Amino acid sequence: MTWSNRRNSELLERARRVIPGGMYGHESTALLPSDFPQFFSRASGARLWDVDGNEYIDYLSAYGPNLFGYGNADVEAAARRQAELGDTMTGPSHLMVELAEAMVSMVSHAAWAMFCKNGSDATSMAMTTARAYSKRRKILVATGAYHGSQPWCTPNRTGIVDDERRQIIAYEYNNVESLEAAVRSADGDVAGIFATPFKHEVFADQLIPSEAFAKAARKICDAVDAPLIVDDVRAGFRLARDCSWSILGVEPDISCWGKAIANGHPISAMMGSQRFYAAARSIFATGSFWFSAVPMAAGIETLRLIRETKYLEHTVELGDKLRAGLDEQAAAFGFSLRQTGPSQMPQILFHDDPDMRLGYAWVTNALKHGVYFHPYHNMFLNAAMTAADIEQTLKASEQAFAELKAERTRIPANENPLVLARLKVAR
Numbered sequence: 001m002t003w004s005n006r007r008n009s010e011l012l013e014r015a016r017r018v019i020p021g022g023m024y025g026h027e028s029t030a031l032l033p034s035d036f037p038q039f040f041s042r043a044s045g046a047r048l049w050d051v052d053g054n055e056y057i058d059y060l061s062a063y064g065p066n067l068f069g070y071g072n073a074d075v076e077a078a079a080r081r082q083a084e085l086g087d088t089m090t091g092p093s094h095l096m097v098e099l100a101e102a103m104v105s106m107v108s109h110a111a112w113a114m115f116c117k118n119g120s121d122a123t124s125m126a127m128t129t130a131r132a133y134s135k136r137r138k139i140l141v142a143t144g145a146y147h148g149s150q151p152w153c154t155p156n157r158t159g160i161v162d163d164e165r166r167q168i169i170a171y172e173y174n175n176v177e178s179l180e181a182a183v184r185s186a187d188g189d190v191a192g193i194f195a196t197p198f199k200h201e202v203f204a205d206q207l208i209p210s211e212a213f214a215k216a217a218r219k220i221c222d223a224v225d226a227p228l229i230v231d232d233v234r235a236g237f238r239l240a241r242d243c244s245w246s247i248l249g250v251e252p253d254i255s256c257w258g259k260a261i262a263n264g265h266p267i268s269a270m271m272g273s274q275r276f277y278a279a280a281r282s283i284f285a286t287g288s289f290w291f292s293a294v295p296m297a298a299g300i301e302t303l304r305l306i307r308e309t310k311y312l313e314h315t316v317e318l319g320d321k322l323r324a325g326l327d328e329q330a331a332a333f334g335f336s337l338r339q340t341g342p343s344q345m346p347q348i349l350f351h352d353d354p355d356m357r358l359g360y361a362w363v364t365n366a367l368k369h370g371v372y373f374h375p376y377h378n379m380f381l382n383a384a385m386t387a388a389d390i391e392q393t394l395k396a397s398e399q400a401f402a403e404l405k406a407e408r409t410r411i412p413a414n415e416n417p418l419v420l421a422r423l424k425v426a427r
Contacts, residue, residue, distance in 0.1 A: 003368045007051045008037045025149070026063060031418050032375065033364045043070035045384035048372060056372040057389050057396075059346075061380040064234055067260035068305055069384020075263045075301045082297035093293035095300060102303045103261075103271060108242050109251035110271035114280060116290050119233035120148030122256035122268045123194070125285045127152065129254060129272070130192030130227045133279035138186040140193040142173035144201045144426075147194060147231050167191075173199045174209045176216040183220055192227045192254075193217060197235040197244030198341060203356075203376045203426035205349065206341030214248040227253035227276060233268065236260060237306055238315070238345055238380065263305075265298035311383035312344075318390050319343030319381050325394040333401040347378040355414040356423065358404065365400035373397075376422075 015038075016022035021030065022038070029038045037050035046069055048058035061067070068075065086093065100113040116122055127139055139152070147153040151164040169186055172178035173196075183190055195217055199207035221228040230252040235244045236259065243255050253276055258268030266289070272280055305311065320343045330337045335358070336351040350358040356375060363373045371393050373379065404411075414420065 001053065003054055004052045005035055005037055005050070005054075008039055011039050011051060026377075031416065031422065033360045033367075035364050035367065045069040045071070046382060046386075046389055054370075056367070056370055057385075057393055058372045059379040059381065059393075060372060060374055060377075061382045062264060063377070064238075064259035064380045065262075065264040066380075066382050066384075067237060067302065068263050068311060069382045070264065072263050072302075072305075072384070074305065075265075075298050078301035079265060079294050079298045082294050085293070087294040088289055088292045092291035093296070095293050095296040096291060099296045099299050099303075102300055103257075103269060106241060106303060106307065107255065107271055108246060109253070109255065109273050110243075111274040112277055112280065113269050113271045114285065115296070116268050116270070116285065117266050117287060118148070119231075119256065119258040119268055120150050120153070121285075121287070121290075122233060122258060122270045123147045123153065123229075123231055124150050125270045125280075125283065126194075126227075126229045126231075126254045126256050127192065128283045128285070129270070129276060129280045130229065132282050133276055134191045134226050136189045136191040136226065137167045138169055138189045139167060139191055140169050140171055140179070140182050140186070142195065142199070143170045144204075145173065145194070145196050145199075145231075146201065146234075147196075148233075174207060174213045176213055179213075179217060179220065183224065188224075190224045190226045192229050193221055194229045194231055195245075195252075196231050197239060200234060200341060200345070200347070200378050201426065202378075203422050204347075205338055206345075206347045206378060208341070209248065211248045211250075214245055214250040218250045218252075221253065227272075229254045229256065231256045233258040234378075235342075235345065238312075239342055241306055241312065261302060262295045262299035263302045265295035266292075267295035267299055305383075309383070314383055315344040315381045315385070316342075318385055318387065319346060321387070321390050322346070322381075322393060325390070326397060329394070329398050329401050333405045335401065335404070341378055344381045345378050346381075348373065349376075354423075356419065357411045357414045358408075360414060361407065361411050362400050362404050365403045366396055369396035369399050371396040371400075376419075 012022050029036045039051045041051050042049050048056045103113045104110050151160050169182045171182035232255050236257045254272040323343050338349045341347045359375045363375045366373050
C-alpha cells in the first residue's frame with residue numbers, strides 16, 4: 001500500500017472550521033512534521049492505523065496510557081463486564097474501594113488514594129492538599145517541568161494572569177543548591193515541593209536525577225514540614241512497580257498518577273501517606289465522571305497484570321535492543337544520536353541539529369516505512385511489543401537513515417515558528 005495522508009488532510013481542513021486550530025493540546029500535530037497524521041481509525045496491541053489506512057508500529061502508546069498495548073484482552077474483558085452493569089452512576093461502585101486498596105497495597109508510601117480523570121486533576125489536587133496541610137502558599141516546581149494544563153502549571157501562558165503564577169517558585173532540576181535557594185526565597189512559606197521522576201521535558205535531553213538530589217529534596221521537606229510530591233503521571237509503573245522514586249530509595253508524601261494505571265481507560269489518582277490523610281479529606285475535589293466504574297474495573301485488572309507479569313523487564317529489554325540498534329545504524333550512516341532517559345521511555349534527538357531539521361526528516365522517513373517515532377517528545381514502549389516488532393522497526397529506521405543521508409544537503413531549514421519558539425525555550 002502506498003503511503004498517503006489525503007483523507008487526514010481533508011479532515012484537518014474540516015476540523016479547522018469547527019475546532020479552534022483543528023486540534024489543541026499535546027496531541028495536536030501543529031509542531032510535528034507536516035506529513036504526520038492527526039486522525040486515526042483504530043489501534044491494536046502495538047499497532048496504530050491512521051484514517052488513510054497507513055499502519056504503524058506506535059512508539060507513543062497514546063502518549064503513555066497503553067502500558068499493555070491497545071485493547072489488551074484481559075483489561076477490555078474486565079471493562080466490558082462492568083459496562084454491562086453500569087458505568088457513571090449516582091455514586092461509585094464497590095470497585096472504587098477495591099481499586100484504592102490495590103493501589104495502596106502496591107505503592108509503599110501510600111495509605112490512601114483519591115481518583116480523578118486527568119493528570120492535571122491529580123497534580124492540582126496535590127497542590128491543594130499540600131496547602132490545606134501546611135496553611136502556606138508557595139509551591140516549588142522545577143523550571144520547564146510539565147505538571148498539567150491548569151493555570152498554575154500550563155507551559156502556555158496565553159490567557160493566564162500573573163496572579164495565577166505568583167505563588168509558584170522555580171528551581172533547577174537535579175540541583176540541590178538551586179532547590180535550597182528556592183526554599184530560602186519562600187521565606188518560611190513553602191507549602192510543597194513538586195518533582196518529576198526524571199527530567200522529561202520536550203525538545204530536550206532527558207535526565208535521571210541523582211540519588212543525592214532526591215534525598216536532599218526529602219530532607220528539605222521534612223525540615224520545613226511540607227509534602228514532597230512526586231508527579232508520576234507520565235512515568236508511573238513504567239520504571240517500577242512502586243512509585244518511581246522508590247528506585248532512588250526515596251518515598252514522597254504525595255504522588256500523582258495517570259496514563260498507564262488503567263491501560264488507556266480514563267482515570268488518574270492522587271495517593272498519599274497517613275500524615276496527609278486529614279488534609280486530603282478536607283479539600284473539595286470532584287467531577288461528573290470521576291467516579292465512573294468502567295475505568296476502575298480496567299484499573300484493577302491493569303494492576304493485576306503489573307503485579308503478575310514481566311511487562312517491566314520485557315519493555316526494558318526491548319528498549320535496550322532498540323537503543324543499541326539505532327546507535328549502530330546512526331553511526332553507519334554518519335549521524336550521531338542523543339538517546340536519553342529510560343530505554344522504555346526513550347528520547348531520541350540528533351547531535352548537530354540546532355533547528356531539528358535532521359530529526360524531523362528522519363522521523364518523517366520512518367513514518368512512511370511504518371514506524372511512528374516522535375521528534376521532540378519522549379516515547380513509550382508497551383508490553384504488547386515483541387522482538388519481531390523491534391526487528392521490523394530497525395529495518396524501517398535503517399531505510400530512514402539511508403534516505404536521510406541521501407537528502408541531507410537538501411533538507412530545508414525548519415521554519416515552523418512554533419517549533420523555533422519551543423527550541424528557544426528548551427535551550
